[in-house]
Each structure stands twice: as structure tokens, then as C-alpha cells.
Amino acid sequence: MADMKKLIEKSNRYLMSTYKRFPIVLRKGRGCRVYDTNGKEYLDFVAGIAVNVLGHSHPAVVVAVQKQAQRLIHVSNLYHIEPQIRLAELLVENSFADRAFFCNSGAEANEAAIKLVRKYSHDHFGPDRHEIITALNSFHGRTMATLTATGQEKFHKGFEPLLEGFRYIPFDDLEALEKAITPQTAAVMLEPIQGEGGVRVPSPDYLKRVRELCDRNELLLVLDEVQTGIGRTGRLFAYEHFGIEPDIITLAKGLGGGVPIGAMLAREEVAKSFVPGTHASTFGGNPLAAQAALATLEKVLEDGLLLEECKEKGEYFMERLRELQKEHEDIVLDVRGLGLMIGLELARECTPVVEEALERGFLLNCAAGNTLRFTPPLLVTEGEIDRLIDLLHDIFGRLS
Ligand SMILES: *Cc1c(COP(=O)(O)O)cnc(C)c1O
Numbered sequence: 001m002a003d004m005k006k007l008i009e010k011s012n013r014y015l016m017s018t019y020k021r022f023p024i025v026l027r028k029g030r031g032c033r034v035y036d037t038n039g040k041e042y043l044d045f046v047a048g049i050a051v052n053v054l055g056h057s058h059p060a061v062v063v064a065v066q067k068q069a070q071r072l073i074h075v076s077n078l079y080h081i082e083p084q085i086r087l088a089e090l091l092v093e094n095s096f097a098d099r100a101f102f103c104n105s106g107a108e109a110n111e112a113a114i115k116l117v118r119k120y121s122h123d124h125f126g127p128d129r130h131e132i133i134t135a136l137n138s139f140h141g142r143t144m145a146t147l148t149a150t151g152q153e154k155f156h157k158g159f160e161p162l163l164e165g166f167r168y169i170p171f172d173d174l175e176a177l178e179k180a181i182t183p184q185t186a187a188v189m190l191e192p193i194q195g196e197g198g199v200r201v202p203s204p205d206y207l208k209r210v211r212e213l214c215d216r217n218e219l220l221l222v223l224d225e226v227q228t229g230i231g232r233t234g235r236l237f238a239y240e241h242f243g244i245e246p247d248i249i250t251l252a253k254g255l256g257g258g259v260p261i262g263a264m265l266a267r268e269e270v271a272k273s274f275v276p277g278t279h280a281s282t283f284g285g286n287p288l289a290a291q292a293a294l295a296t297l298e299k300v301l302e303d304g305l306l307l308e309e310c311k312e313k314g315e316y317f318m319e320r321l322r323e324l325q326k327e328h329e330d331i332v333l334d335v336r337g338l339g340l341m342i343g344l345e346l347a348r349e350c351t352p353v354v355e356e357a358l359e360r361g362f363l364l365n366c367a368a369g370n371t372l373r374f375t376p377p378l379l380v381t382e383g384e385i386d387r388l389i390d391l392l393h394d395i396f397g398r399l400s
Pocket of ligand 1: 104105106107108110139140141142191195196224225226227252253
């Protein structure tokens with residue numbers, strides 16, 4: 001007991017207060033379960049916020065990291081890197097893209113995408129055409145450029161002046177987008193499904209129409225798949241659901257199965273604007289991270305089994321949440337999502353629900369203040385989903 005309390009005291013003493021943390025220290029994990037330093041078990045419906053697609057310490061990832069650590073942990077991108085090459089090949093052969101660039105996080109992947117948009121537009125249309133249109137309620141990261149791309153004032157406050165050249169439109173509003181396009185517009189950058197914004201799924205034909213608008217105006221379409229990518233929605237990439245191909249996508253969260261790695265993928269014609277010297281990352285796609293990603297991706301793609309299961313379990317999960325909504329109409333406003341990226345919008349703040357769930361051995365996450373966001377490992381079972389539904393029935397029953 002003292003162990004955990006002492007650790008938390010030191011955490012509060014030595015770390016910058018950038019996170020509002022729940023009062024537990026997690027030490028161990030297997031599959032969909034994690035354990036704190038007191039040995040208490042939690043069923044994990046957060047999974048590092050859509051990171052641990054294969055659950056915790058999946059043997060395929062563990063073995064890949066162990067072997068690679070013994071062979072070679074890091075070498076510079078001054079040289080060709082074997083796992084990075086194999087990873088790029090696998091991503092390219094399973095997507096619209098022709099080339100990959102690797103970095104270490106979602107923000108960096110988006111930063112790279114923003115730079116590629118500017119460079120491409122500069123190369124083809126001259127220096128004045130550099131604006132990027134993004135959506136309100138979006139989330140693209142915390143670096144200065146991705147913070148500016150993020151269409152939420154609460155994240156901007158205190159960090160002005162922001163970067164020049166961004167314009168915001170309401171998500172899922174085609175007319176607003178059409179009106180926002182000017183001769184200076186270079187690209188449209190969107191999450192296929194808004195994650196931090198509260199799991200917002202656009203109308204079925206929205207992205208198709210956005211693609212058409214981009215084509216008509218010679219704009220690049222950048223999709224931020226940092227959260228939706230790597231099987232989360234039941235397809236390897238979320239754009240596959242919408243019958244379109246983007247020009248650029250960014251990846252990170254699920255890509256390394258828990259090991260930090262980010263990627264930006266692009267079509268050949270666009271990728272061409274990056275040449276030696278235009279962009280780089282010391283750790284980007286280093287042997288250890290790339291090998292972890294390779295193991296994760298191979299597992300996700302294996303027979304397409306995991307993707308099929310993700311789709312089925314997602315449907316089961318949503319169905320059970322809709323039943324829950326019917327019984328607790330005063331508390332549950334909406335159920336939405338795709339695959340295993342699911343939001344349950346409540347008529348109230350969801351932090352008290354998350355706190356009680358924690359107490360009772362469940363890790364839950366809250367997005368946009370009032371939406372419970374479920375992003376469990378893709379391996380979550382129907383039995384585990386049932387346990388969560390029982391818990392929510394119980395909590396909501398006492399709340400109303
Ligand atoms: C988490 C997230 C990011 C930022 O990723 P980091 O690895 O935290 O920099 C960017 N875009 C989306 C859609 C995300 O969900």
C-alpha cells in the first residue's frame with residue numbers, strides 16, 4: 001500500500017503537472033488486463049488511448065522487441081534500416097500510399113504532413129498558397145503547428161501567437177468547407193472520425209464529398225489516422241470505410257503496439273516534394289520501434305481475422321450500449337462509433353463515472369467532457385464487454 005502512495009507523492013513532487021492523473025500506478029499487464037503496484041486488477045477499455053491494439057505485452061511484440069534489442073537498438077537514418085524498410089513495404093502494400101516517412105509520435109507525424117503540404121504546394125503553386133483547412137473540435141497534437149491545426153480554443157489559450165495559415169470549419173459540414181476554400185488554400189486536414197472531440201462519426205458521404213471538393217480545387221486531402229488507424233475501426237485504415245483515397249495519412253497510436261513510433265504515408269506525386277535535407281528525425285523508424293511495429297502490423301493483418309473480429313465485437317458492443325441507453329434515457333444521450341472506437345455521450349460530466357469504474361476495477365476514458373470513449377484492445381472478448389455493460393447499468397441505475 002505504502003509503495004503506491006509513496007510513488008504518487010514522488011510523481012507529484014518530481015514531474016511537471018501536465019496531466020490530471022488518476023491515483024494509481026500500473027506495473028504489469030496481460031491482454032486486456034492491467035495490475036497496479038498493489039496487485040489490483042483492472043479491465044482496460046482505454047488501452048493507452050487506442051495504443052495497445054494487441055493488448056498488453058502481446059507475445060508477438062515482446063519477442064520482436066527482445067530479439068531486436070539484442071541485435072541492434074539504434075542506428076542513424078544516415079544508413080538503410082532493415083525493419084524500417086520492411087515496415088514501409090507492409091504499410092505501402094496495404095494502403096493507397098506509395099511511400100512512408102517515420103517519426104515518433106502523432107504530433108510529429110502531423111507536423112511532417114503539414115510540412116509536406118506546404119512544400120508540395122510551394123513546389124507546384126508558389127509560396128502564397130499555403131493555407132490548411134481543419135475542423136473545429138479536431139485534435140492533431142501539441143507541437144506549435146499541430147496545436148494550431150487543432151480546432152479547439154481551450155488548447156490554444158496562452159500559447160499565442162499561433163502559426164499562420166490555418167482556417168477552421170465545422171466538422172461534417174460540406175457547405176462551410178466549400179465557403180472556406182480560397183486561392184490560398186493548399187489542403188484540407190481531417191480526422192476520419194474525431195477522437196478527442198467525442199468520437200464524432202461524419203455522415204456516410206461526407207469524406208467522399210470532401211475528396212471531390214479537394215479534386216476540383218487541386219487541394220491535398222490529409223487524413224489524421226493517428227487514432228483511427230491500425231485496425232481500430234475494423235479496417236486497417238478508417239478511410240477504407242468511406243470509399244475514398246486520401247493523399248496523405250498520419251499514423252502513430254496503434255502502430256507500434258505500445259512502442260512509440262509515428263508515420264506519414266503519401267502518394268508518390270506528393271511524396272516527391274520531400275528530398276534529402278527537407279525533413280528528418282533522429283529516432284524516426286529506428287530498428288527497435290520499427291520491429292515492434294512490424295510485429296504488430298503483421299498480427300493485425302494475419303488472415304484479416306483480427307479486423308473481422310474487431311468489426312463484430314464493435315457491433316456487439318454498440319448493440320449492448322444501445323440497450324443500456326434505452327434503460328437509462330435520462331443519462332445516455334447517444335451511442336456512436338465504428339469498430340472498437342466507440343463513444344457513449346452522457347447528459348452529464350463523465351469523470352465521476354470514470355472514477356467509480358476505476359474503484360471497481362475498470363479503466364475508462366472521458367473525451368470532450370461528457371463522452372465515455374471506449375478504445376479497448378482489439379482482442380477484447382464479448383464476456384469482457386458484458387462485464388463493462390453490467391458495471392455501467394449499476395452505476396447509471398444509482399445515478400438516476
Ligand atoms: C493522439 C492524437 C494525436 C497526437 O498524438 P501524440 O502521439 O500524442 O503526439 C494526433 N492526432 C490524433 C487524431 C490523435 O488522436
